[in-house]
Amino acid sequence: MPHLLHIDSSIKGNESVSRKLTARAVAAWRAAHPDGTVTYRDLGRNPVPHLDDNGGLARQTPVEQHTPAQAASWRVSEELIAEVRAADTIVLGLPLYNYGAPSSVKAWVDHLVAPGLSFDPSTGSGLLEGRDLIVLGSRGGGYGPETPRHGWDHVTPWLPHGLAVTGLEPRFITAELTLAPVVPAMAELIPLAEQSLAEAEREIDGLWASVSV
Numbered sequence: 001m002p003h004l005l006h007i008d009s010s011i012k013g014n015e016s017v018s019r020k021l022t023a024r025a026v027a028a029w030r031a032a033h034p035d036g037t038v039t040y041r042d043l044g045r046n047p048v049p050h051l052d053d054n055g056g057l058a059r060q061t062p063v064e065q066h067t068p069a070q071a072a073s074w075r076v077s078e079e080l081i082a083e084v085r086a087a088d089t090i091v092l093g094l095p096l097y098n099y100g101a102p103s104s105v106k107a108w109v110d111h112l113v114a115p116g117l118s119f120d121p122s123t124g125s126g127l128l129e130g131r132d133l134i135v136l137g138s139r140g141g142g143y144g145p146e147t148p149r150h151g152w153d154h155v156t157p158w159l160p161h162g163l164a165v166t167g168l169e170p171r172f173i174t175a176e177l178t179l180a181p182v183v184p185a186m187a188e189l190i191p192l193a194e195q196s197l198a199e200a201e202r203e204i205d206g207l208w209a210s211v212s213v
């Protein structure tokens with residue numbers, strides 16, 4: 001049975017653009033997979049713990065020698081990786097905050113990279129490959145070539161590298177200039193913002209359009 005993992009990470013509640021995009025994608029996926037099931041995780045409202053020294057040491061200590069605190073951190077990694085393993089499609093909402101990923105997404109990725117669970121340490125091969133990871137990005141500004149802050153988007157280049165060892169390969173659909181309608185100084189960018197959102201929505205609507213039900 002097809003299974004989708006839906007993850008949000010916005011801290012902007014009902015005003016979130018990425019939450020709207022992930023909801024749209026999940027609705028499209030459900031329409032194309034009437035027998036499919038969905039698991040939901042909200043990193044923005046319920047962040048997973050950062051890797052502390054227990055999580056760090058758990059990664060270099062044989063499981064049978066884990067202290068209780070290391071075992072507890074390892075269990076979080078096991079749970080998050082099991083969620084990914086159970087899914088053939090993952091939809092991740094990914095805002096840009098302070099030119100990087102939400103810290104909750106960084107913590108999620110840190111947990112996902114775990115020897116023996118998400119990659120084979122002896123061969124380096126990723127154990128999560130073969131899944132479709134669709135990342136629905138949202139960002140207040142615009143960072144394309146020729147813009148003043150081109151290169152300041154550190155999310156899009158980082159995520160594929162952060163996950164590379166696991167075999168997950170994200171593909172991105174992004175709505176940019178989302179702050180244009182709310183920041184007066186950006187008012188002249190509203191048409192571009194609307195265009196970016198419409199393009200993102202169109203791409204989302206096409207993701208599973210060819211799947212026959």
Ligand SMILES: Cc1cc2nc3c(=O)[nH]c(=O)nc-3n(C[C@H](O)[C@H](O)[C@H](O)COP(=O)(O)O)c2cc1C
Pocket residue numbers: 010011012015016017018019094095096097098099100138139140141142178179
């Ligand atoms: C804490 C915070 C930091 C932000 N930092 C940036 C930034 O560095 N660059 C940018 O383009 N937009 C920034 N924004 C605007 C968000 O990227 C924008 O609101 C986007 O729509 C966020 O996705 P969301 O609506 O799903 O939360 C920031 C917003 C917040 C709340």
